[in-house]
Amino acid sequence: MPMKRLLIFLLPACMLVSGGCSEEQDLLAEQRQKLVSYLESTHSPRLIPESEVGEDEQLAFYSVEGGNSVYRYIDGYYDPERPSRAEVTPTSKVTIVFRAYVFSYSNITDSTFPFYSNDAALKSAYEELGLTVEDGAWSFEPLTVEMNGGILKGIYYALLGCREKDYVEAYMTYDVAFGDKNFSTIPRESPIALFFTVQSVE
Numbered sequence: 001m002p003m004k005r006l007l008i009f010l011l012p013a014c015m016l017v018s019g020g021c022s023e024e025q026d027l028l029a030e031q032r033q034k035l036v037s038y039l040e041s042t043h044s045p046r047l048i049p050e051s052e053v054g055e056d057e058q059l060a061f062y063s064v065e066g067g068n069s070v071y072r073y074i075d076g077y078y079d080p081e082r083p084s085r086a087e088v089t090p091t092s093k094v095t096i097v098f099r100a101y102v103f104s105y106s107n108i109t110d111s112t113f114p115f116y117s118n119d120a121a122l123k124s125a126y127e128e129l130g131l132t133v134e135d136g137a138w139s140f141e142p143l144t145v146e147m148n149g150g151i152l153k154g155i156y157y158a159l160l161g162c163r164e165k166d167y168v169e170a171y172m173t174y175d176v177a178f179g180d181k182n183f184s185t186i187p188r189e190s191p192i193a194l195f196f197t198v199q200s201v202e
Contacts, residue, residue, distance in 0.1 A: 028174075028175060038105045059174045070172045072171075074168050076165075085201075086200075086201035088160055088201050095143065096195075096202055097120075098117060098118060099195065118141060158170035163198065167197050174192070
């Protein structure tokens with residue numbers, strides 16, 4: 001497994017949030033407010049909180065996971081076959097194809113460059129544009145993670161409760177992502193967007 005893959009998805013020991021509690025709480029509150037505003041006004045489709053979906057309605061919604069840290073939208077949630085598919089539990093082994101972005105509270109388009117991805121379709125699109133990802137920097141193979149294997153909290157909460165074949169958008173505050181330190185190309189205290197497809201659940 002390439003070292004970058006390990007660093008991006010495993011919880012490094014240095015990812016402990018430090019600093020003043022009041023400043024941290026203010027920043028987290030601001031990020032949460034901006035994430036909700038984006039999902040409810042800019043995201044396509046516009047989403048409502050899960051709590052506002054009526055019993056017989058099939059409206060597009062977001063759920064909040066991990067103590068108001070991860071905001072998740074599952075496309076195809078109402079697929080009648082979905083309940084029969086394997087569900088991600090705290091002890092599952094999950095294989096995903098993903099794109100990870102530093103999130104700027106605006107729509108992510110095909111021209112938005114992720115900071116890491118294993119999506120082979122993205123590699124092909126870049127090659128058609130004459131762009132390349134340095135050999136060995138990214139692996140374009142599906143990634144298998146163990147839920148109890150020390151992955152980032154935000155990824156854990158994004159995956160938990162998903163089902164096989166789900167296409168998921170997860171938006172997370174910095175405290176459950178890469179914390180308050182600069183990490184690789186990711187600026188400190190950055191909210192993160194993770195788009196992924198659950199290929200398999202064991």
